[in-house]
Amino acid sequence: MFEAFNIGPVFIWTRVVFLMLGIIFAADFFFRLAQSANLSLQHFRQHAGRYLIAFLLGARLVAVISNYRVYLRDPLRFFILWDGGFSYLGGAIGIGCVLYLVTRTQRATFLQWLDVLLPATCFGMAFDWIGKFFAGQAYGKPTDVPWGVTYDTFGVRYVVPVHPVQLYYALFFLLLTFFLLIIRKKSNRAGAETLFGIFFATIVTFFFEYFRGDFSIPVFATRIDFVILVGMFCSLGIFAAIEQRLSQMALYLYQLLLFLVFGSYLVVRSMLLLPTFELRFNQFLSVLILLGTIVYVVVHRRKYPHL
Numbered sequence: 001m002f003e004a005f006n007i008g009p010v011f012i013w014t015r016v017v018f019l020m021l022g023i024i025f026a027a028d029f030f031f032r033l034a035q036s037a038n039l040s041l042q043h044f045r046q047h048a049g050r051y052l053i054a055f056l057l058g059a060r061l062v063a064v065i066s067n068y069r070v071y072l073r074d075p076l077r078f079f080i081l082w083d084g085g086f087s088y089l090g091g092a093i094g095i096g097c098v099l100y101l102v103t104r105t106q107r108a109t110f111l112q113w114l115d116v117l118l119p120a121t122c123f124g125m126a127f128d129w130i131g132k133f134f135a136g137q138a139y140g141k142p143t144d145v146p147w148g149v150t151y152d153t154f155g156v157r158y159v160v161p162v163h164p165v166q167l168y169y170a171l172f173f174l175l176l177t178f179f180l181l182i183i184r185k186k187s188n189r190a191g192a193e194t195l196f197g198i199f200f201a202t203i204v205t206f207f208f209e210y211f212r213g214d215f216s217i218p219v220f221a222t223r224i225d226f227v228i229l230v231g232m233f234c235s236l237g238i239f240a241a242i243e244q245r246l247s248q249m250a251l252y253l254y255q256l257l258l259f260l261v262f263g264s265y266l267v268v269r270s271m272l273l274l275p276t277f278e279l280r281f282n283q284f285l286s287v288l289i290l291l292g293t294i295v296y297v298v299v300h301r302r303k304y305p306h307l
Contacts, residue, residue, distance in 0.1 A: 025127065059094065062087035
């Protein structure tokens with residue numbers, strides 16, 4: 001694989017090249033979408049340093065968490081920033097966190113910015129996954145399909161053809177970007193791009209992760225766990241919707257009821273002899289993000305019916 005190349009005495013990782021291309025193209029796409037949506041870019045000039053730090057910190061932290069075994073064996077490697085250990089998605093999350101804080105005092109809501117940030121992030125992730133393909137990161141399971149690829153690198157534990165799952169993801173995010181642009185033209189309410197984008201990303205991620213063959217943090221769950229999760233997020237949505245209509249005492253009682261119900265399940269869960277199945281951490285996390293997004297969009301639309 002084309003993992004790295006030299007330009008004179010300089011050694012360049014292909015993964016980093018595609019990561020930088022993704023950042024440049026996604027940033028340009030993001031600003032163009034923001035301008036077309038009449039969103040002010042003034043705070044990017046005022047808080048440019050914050051956005052840069054948030055991007056770098058988020059990118060590094062997510063990369064370290066994803067490969068925590070490597071950094072536990074060699075903690076000093078955390079400070080070796082030129083090893084290429086950056087997560088594009090983590091950087092986008094860092095940008096989103098700063099946007100959330102900044103937009104609290106802006107006329108445009110955070111959800112309106114998410115509708116801009118999500119298509120740009122998807123576009124950049126297509127480049128990021130292509131870079132991972134060349135670097136042999138996030139590789140797939142062994143396969144006998146004609147398009148299987150063979151890696152000759154220390155980082156891949158298989159010597160037989162594996163699924164090029166990175167290219168699956170790259171193609172999906174590229175198609176999702178164009179789909180979100182279509183949704184953007186046809187929708188007249190804030191949150192459409194965010195909701196549809198997160199929904200399809202969750203479904204595809206849950207499916208594609210079964211083709212992954214690299215190490216991941218395992219999550220052992222039961223079917224009841226997902227029922228409880230859905231119930232919890234629905235309860236939070238109901239709470240947010242009726243919060244203004246409840247007295248202070250009723251609010252405390254409602255919060256106490258939620259805490260007792262879901263807290264009791266967490267305590268009792270270890271005692272229940274229920275069949276479990278193993279998930280990759282990305283699968284479990286994508287479900288949480290989808291549920292949270294649904295609640296947030298519904299609450300936002302009730303709070304801002306004109307958007």
